[in-house]
Amino acid sequence: MAQIMFRPKDMQPFAPARTNQNNVTFHGGRVLDAPVYTPIYLGKYWTTAQGQADKAHNDAFAQEYGTSAHESILKQYNVGQGSFGGSSVVNVANPSRVTEDDVQKLVKQQLASGAVKPNAQGVYTVVLPPGTILDAGDVTSEDGLGGFHGSYNDAGGKKVYYAVIAYSKGNNGIDFDGNAQDNISITESHEWDEAATDPDVNNGTLGWYNDKLNMELSDEAISQLSLSDAFGTDNGFVVQKEWSNKDGQFEVTPK
Numbered sequence: 001m002a003q004i005m006f007r008p009k010d011m012q013p014f015a016p017a018r019t020n021q022n023n024v025t026f027h028g029g030r031v032l033d034a035p036v037y038t039p040i041y042l043g044k045y046w047t048t049a050q051g052q053a054d055k056a057h058n059d060a061f062a063q064e065y066g067t068s069a070h071e072s073i074l075k076q077y078n079v080g081q082g083s084f085g086g087s088s089v090v091n092v093a094n095p096s097r098v099t100e101d102d103v104q105k106l107v108k109q110q111l112a113s114g115a116v117k118p119n120a121q122g123v124y125t126v127v128l129p130p131g132t133i134l135d136a137g138d139v140t141s142e143d144g145l146g147g148f149h150g151s152y153n154d155a156g157g158k159k160v161y162y163a164v165i166a167y168s169k170g171n172n173g174i175d176f177d178g179n180a181q182d183n184i185s186i187t188e189s190h191e192w193d194e195a196a197t198d199p200d201v202n203n204g205t206l207g208w209y210n211d212k213l214n215m216e217l218s219d220e221a222i223s224q225l226s227l228s229d230a231f232g233t234d235n236g237f238v239v240q241k242e243w244s245n246k247d248g249q250f251e252v253t254p255k
Contacts, residue, residue, distance in 0.1 A: 022210065022224075023245045024077070024197070024217050029205035030159075031078045032196040036122045037062045037188075038085035040110055043094035045129035057181045058127065059087050061188070061237045069253040070189065070234040076246045077208050077217070079196040085122055088115040094129040100136060103164045104152050111160070123149070123195045126164045127184060134166040134173070141166040146174040146187040149195040150202040161199050163191040176231055182238040186231045189239035190218040217243060221250050 039062055045051040065071055066082025088110055095102070107124045110116045116124060128134060134141040136148060149163035166173035168183035176183050194216045198207040201216060208217055215223065221230050221241045231240050232252035241250040 021212060022220050022243050024208040024210045024243070026077075027206035027209055029198065029200050029207040031207045032082075032121045032123075032161075032199055033078065033080035034121050035066065035079065035082040035192065035196045036085040036119045037065060037082055037192060038116050038119075038122050038124050039087040040106065040116060040124060040126045041087065041089045041129075042092070042098070042106065042126055043129035043132065044091055045094050046089045046127075047091055051129070054181055054184070055087070055089070058184055058188075059084070061185045062087070064235060064237060065189070065192065068234055068237075068239075070239045070242070071193075073242045073244055073251065073254050074193060074196055076244065077197045082192075082196070085117060085119060090115075095132050097133045097135050097140075098126070098128055098164065100148070100150065100164075103162055107160065107162045108154075120158065122161060123192060123199075124160070124162045125188065125191070126162065128165065128167050130167045130169060130180070131172065132167065134164060141168070141173045142171065144174060146183075147191050149191045149199075151200055152203060159200065159203070161195055163188070163195055165191065174227075176227060177238070179238075182231075185237050186240045189242075190222065193240075193242055194218045225250060 041055055046055050063084040103126050106126055111118055134145055136145055139145050146168055147165040151159045151161045154160050165184055165187050168174045169180045176186050198216050220243045231238055234252050241252055243250055247255045
Protein backbone atom coordinates (compact mmCIF):
# COMPACT_ATOMS: atom_id res chain seq x y z
CA MET A 1 0.00 0.00 0.00
CA ALA A 2 1.01 3.62 -0.32
CA GLN A 3 0.13 5.82 2.61
CA ILE A 4 -0.32 9.55 2.97
CA MET A 5 0.88 10.50 6.41
CA PHE A 6 1.61 13.87 7.95
CA ARG A 7 5.18 13.94 9.18
CA PRO A 8 5.77 14.56 12.91
CA LYS A 9 5.87 18.24 13.83
CA ASP A 10 9.41 17.99 15.19
CA MET A 11 10.77 16.49 11.97
CA GLN A 12 12.56 19.05 9.82
CA PRO A 13 11.62 19.32 6.14
CA PHE A 14 14.11 18.39 3.45
CA ALA A 15 16.47 20.93 1.90
CA PRO A 16 14.88 23.08 -0.84
CA ALA A 17 13.64 20.89 -3.66
CA ARG A 18 16.14 20.02 -6.39
CA THR A 19 15.16 18.43 -9.68
CA ASN A 20 17.64 15.55 -9.38
CA GLN A 21 16.33 14.81 -5.89
CA ASN A 22 12.62 14.83 -6.61
CA ASN A 23 12.33 13.45 -10.12
CA VAL A 24 10.48 10.16 -10.38
CA THR A 25 11.58 7.53 -12.89
CA PHE A 26 9.65 4.85 -14.74
CA HIS A 27 10.16 1.25 -13.63
CA GLY A 28 8.10 -0.53 -16.29
CA GLY A 29 4.91 -1.16 -14.38
CA ARG A 30 1.39 -0.27 -15.38
CA VAL A 31 0.19 3.32 -15.63
CA LEU A 32 -3.51 4.17 -15.94
CA ASP A 33 -4.12 5.97 -19.23
CA ALA A 34 -7.85 6.40 -18.52
CA PRO A 35 -8.44 6.23 -14.74
CA VAL A 36 -12.02 6.01 -13.53
CA TYR A 37 -12.66 7.57 -10.11
CA THR A 38 -15.43 5.75 -8.22
CA PRO A 39 -16.19 6.80 -4.62
CA ILE A 40 -17.83 4.32 -2.24
CA TYR A 41 -19.21 6.07 0.84
CA LEU A 42 -19.22 3.79 3.89
CA GLY A 43 -21.64 4.29 6.78
CA LYS A 44 -24.99 5.81 7.71
CA TYR A 45 -23.35 9.20 8.04
CA TRP A 46 -23.63 9.68 4.28
CA THR A 47 -27.44 9.54 4.52
CA THR A 48 -27.58 12.47 6.97
CA ALA A 49 -28.02 16.06 5.78
CA GLN A 50 -24.34 16.92 6.32
CA GLY A 51 -23.24 13.60 4.89
CA GLN A 52 -25.29 14.18 1.75
CA ALA A 53 -23.75 17.64 1.39
CA ASP A 54 -20.25 16.18 1.77
CA LYS A 55 -21.08 13.46 -0.76
CA ALA A 56 -22.44 15.96 -3.29
CA HIS A 57 -19.27 18.06 -2.98
CA ASN A 58 -17.02 15.04 -3.35
CA ASP A 59 -18.95 13.58 -6.29
CA ALA A 60 -18.61 16.95 -8.02
CA PHE A 61 -14.88 16.85 -7.37
CA ALA A 62 -14.62 13.31 -8.77
CA GLN A 63 -16.54 14.38 -11.89
CA GLU A 64 -14.24 17.35 -12.44
CA TYR A 65 -10.93 15.78 -11.52
CA GLY A 66 -10.25 13.74 -14.63
CA THR A 67 -10.33 16.80 -16.87
CA SER A 68 -8.81 19.21 -14.35
CA ALA A 69 -5.68 21.26 -14.89
CA HIS A 70 -4.23 19.60 -11.81
CA GLU A 71 -4.61 16.08 -13.22
CA SER A 72 -2.99 17.26 -16.46
CA ILE A 73 0.32 17.42 -14.55
CA LEU A 74 0.28 13.64 -14.90
CA LYS A 75 0.41 13.68 -18.71
CA GLN A 76 4.21 13.74 -18.50
CA TYR A 77 3.94 10.42 -16.62
CA ASN A 78 1.78 8.89 -19.39
CA VAL A 79 -1.48 9.19 -17.44
CA GLY A 80 -4.46 9.98 -19.66
CA GLN A 81 -7.68 11.84 -19.01
CA GLY A 82 -9.73 10.42 -16.18
CA SER A 83 -13.48 10.15 -15.69
CA PHE A 84 -16.14 9.71 -13.01
CA GLY A 85 -17.43 6.17 -12.55
CA GLY A 86 -20.43 7.04 -10.41
CA SER A 87 -20.62 6.48 -6.67
CA SER A 88 -22.44 4.37 -4.12
CA VAL A 89 -23.45 4.60 -0.47
CA VAL A 90 -23.12 1.58 1.81
CA ASN A 91 -25.84 2.29 4.38
CA VAL A 92 -24.57 0.39 7.42
CA ALA A 93 -23.66 1.47 10.93
CA ASN A 94 -20.61 3.72 10.91
CA PRO A 95 -17.67 1.38 11.65
CA SER A 96 -15.34 2.24 14.50
CA ARG A 97 -12.28 0.95 12.64
CA VAL A 98 -11.48 -0.10 9.06
CA THR A 99 -8.48 -2.16 7.89
CA GLU A 100 -7.07 -2.81 4.43
CA ASP A 101 -8.71 -6.24 4.47
CA ASP A 102 -12.04 -4.55 5.17
CA VAL A 103 -11.49 -2.18 2.23
CA GLN A 104 -10.78 -5.03 -0.18
CA LYS A 105 -13.82 -7.01 1.02
CA LEU A 106 -16.06 -3.96 0.60
CA VAL A 107 -14.85 -3.26 -2.93
CA LYS A 108 -15.40 -6.91 -3.86
CA GLN A 109 -18.94 -6.79 -2.43
CA GLN A 110 -19.79 -3.58 -4.23
CA LEU A 111 -18.57 -4.97 -7.55
CA ALA A 112 -20.35 -8.30 -7.04
CA SER A 113 -23.65 -6.60 -6.19
CA GLY A 114 -23.47 -4.24 -9.16
CA ALA A 115 -23.50 -1.17 -6.90
CA VAL A 116 -20.42 0.03 -8.79
CA LYS A 117 -19.44 -0.85 -12.33
CA PRO A 118 -16.41 -2.98 -13.16
CA ASN A 119 -13.67 -1.20 -15.06
CA ALA A 120 -10.09 -2.30 -15.62
CA GLN A 121 -8.93 1.21 -14.72
CA GLY A 122 -11.40 1.88 -11.94
CA VAL A 123 -10.00 3.32 -8.72
CA TYR A 124 -12.64 2.23 -6.19
CA THR A 125 -12.28 4.75 -3.39
CA VAL A 126 -13.78 3.97 0.01
CA VAL A 127 -14.53 7.22 1.86
CA LEU A 128 -14.93 6.73 5.61
CA PRO A 129 -17.37 8.59 7.89
CA PRO A 130 -16.33 10.96 10.68
CA GLY A 131 -14.71 9.28 13.66
CA THR A 132 -13.88 6.01 11.90
CA ILE A 133 -10.26 5.01 12.47
CA LEU A 134 -8.32 3.91 9.40
CA ASP A 135 -5.95 1.15 10.49
CA ALA A 136 -3.03 0.22 8.22
CA GLY A 137 -1.55 -2.20 10.76
CA ASP A 138 1.56 -0.28 11.72
CA VAL A 139 -0.11 3.14 11.73
CA THR A 140 -3.64 4.52 12.03
CA SER A 141 -5.47 7.74 11.24
CA GLU A 142 -5.05 8.66 14.91
CA ASP A 143 -1.30 8.82 14.15
CA GLY A 144 -1.79 11.06 11.10
CA LEU A 145 -2.66 8.53 8.38
CA GLY A 146 -4.89 10.15 5.75
CA GLY A 147 -5.35 7.28 3.31
CA PHE A 148 -3.67 4.72 1.09
CA HIS A 149 -4.11 2.93 -2.22
CA GLY A 150 -3.38 -0.56 -3.51
CA SER A 151 -4.60 -3.41 -5.68
CA TYR A 152 -5.68 -7.02 -5.46
CA ASN A 153 -6.20 -9.79 -8.03
CA ASP A 154 -9.80 -10.82 -8.67
CA ALA A 155 -10.94 -14.41 -9.21
CA GLY A 156 -9.86 -14.18 -12.85
CA GLY A 157 -6.41 -12.86 -11.98
CA LYS A 158 -7.17 -9.30 -13.10
CA LYS A 159 -6.03 -6.30 -11.07
CA VAL A 160 -8.59 -4.30 -9.13
CA TYR A 161 -7.45 -0.89 -7.88
CA TYR A 162 -8.69 0.75 -4.71
CA ALA A 163 -8.03 3.58 -2.28
CA VAL A 164 -9.37 4.48 1.14
CA ILE A 165 -9.76 7.98 2.55
CA ALA A 166 -10.14 8.91 6.22
CA TYR A 167 -12.65 11.60 7.13
CA SER A 168 -9.90 13.90 8.32
CA LYS A 169 -10.93 16.31 11.02
CA GLY A 170 -9.29 17.31 14.27
CA ASN A 171 -7.06 14.52 15.57
CA ASN A 172 -8.23 11.89 13.08
CA GLY A 173 -6.38 11.82 9.75
CA ILE A 174 -4.74 14.95 8.34
CA ASP A 175 -6.59 18.18 9.03
CA PHE A 176 -5.04 20.45 6.41
CA ASP A 177 -7.31 23.50 6.74
CA GLY A 178 -10.11 22.67 9.19
CA ASN A 179 -12.56 21.89 6.37
CA ALA A 180 -13.39 18.18 6.09
CA GLN A 181 -14.52 18.48 2.45
CA ASP A 182 -11.15 20.00 1.53
CA ASN A 183 -9.28 17.40 3.56
CA ILE A 184 -11.02 14.62 1.64
CA SER A 185 -10.31 16.11 -1.80
CA ILE A 186 -6.67 16.83 -0.90
CA THR A 187 -6.16 13.24 0.22
CA GLU A 188 -8.03 11.87 -2.80
CA SER A 189 -5.87 13.87 -5.20
CA HIS A 190 -2.81 12.38 -3.49
CA GLU A 191 -4.07 8.81 -3.71
CA TRP A 192 -5.61 9.12 -7.18
CA ASP A 193 -2.37 10.54 -8.61
CA GLU A 194 -0.40 7.67 -7.12
CA ALA A 195 -2.99 5.09 -8.17
CA ALA A 196 -2.65 6.39 -11.75
CA THR A 197 1.16 6.61 -11.84
CA ASP A 198 1.98 3.58 -9.67
CA PRO A 199 -1.16 1.43 -9.35
CA ASP A 200 0.57 -1.85 -8.49
CA VAL A 201 2.86 -0.57 -5.74
CA ASN A 202 1.83 -3.41 -3.40
CA ASN A 203 0.98 -6.05 -5.99
CA GLY A 204 3.30 -6.02 -9.00
CA THR A 205 5.92 -3.95 -10.79
CA LEU A 206 6.40 -0.31 -9.85
CA GLY A 207 5.32 2.41 -12.28
CA TRP A 208 6.70 5.90 -11.57
CA TYR A 209 8.76 5.98 -8.38
CA ASN A 210 11.55 7.95 -6.70
CA ASP A 211 14.29 5.51 -5.73
CA LYS A 212 16.48 8.13 -4.07
CA LEU A 213 13.77 9.09 -1.60
CA ASN A 214 11.97 5.72 -1.63
CA MET A 215 8.68 7.47 -2.35
CA GLU A 216 5.80 7.54 -4.76
CA LEU A 217 5.06 10.76 -6.63
CA SER A 218 2.57 12.31 -4.20
CA ASP A 219 4.56 11.44 -1.09
CA GLU A 220 7.20 14.00 -1.98
CA ALA A 221 5.10 17.11 -1.35
CA ILE A 222 3.61 15.81 1.90
CA SER A 223 7.08 14.97 3.22
CA GLN A 224 8.88 18.13 2.10
CA LEU A 225 6.40 21.00 2.28
CA SER A 226 4.79 22.48 5.35
CA LEU A 227 1.21 21.38 5.85
CA SER A 228 -0.14 24.82 4.94
CA ASP A 229 1.93 24.96 1.74
CA ALA A 230 1.17 21.44 0.52
CA PHE A 231 -2.16 22.24 -1.15
CA GLY A 232 -3.92 24.77 -3.36
CA THR A 233 -7.16 25.37 -5.25
CA ASP A 234 -7.93 24.29 -8.81
CA ASN A 235 -11.33 25.14 -10.31
CA GLY A 236 -12.91 25.56 -6.89
CA PHE A 237 -11.62 22.32 -5.36
CA VAL A 238 -8.67 21.93 -3.02
CA VAL A 239 -5.93 19.51 -4.07
CA GLN A 240 -2.44 18.54 -2.97
CA LYS A 241 0.49 20.03 -4.86
CA GLU A 242 2.26 17.56 -7.13
CA TRP A 243 5.88 17.27 -8.22
CA SER A 244 6.51 17.92 -11.92
CA ASN A 245 9.67 16.50 -13.49
CA LYS A 246 9.03 18.77 -16.46
CA ASP A 247 8.64 22.01 -14.49
CA GLY A 248 11.06 21.11 -11.69
CA GLN A 249 8.71 22.19 -8.91
CA PHE A 250 5.73 21.35 -6.74
CA GLU A 251 2.60 22.81 -8.33
CA VAL A 252 -1.20 22.85 -8.33
CA THR A 253 -1.40 23.27 -12.12
CA PRO A 254 1.27 22.99 -14.85
CA LYS A 255 3.32 25.98 -15.93
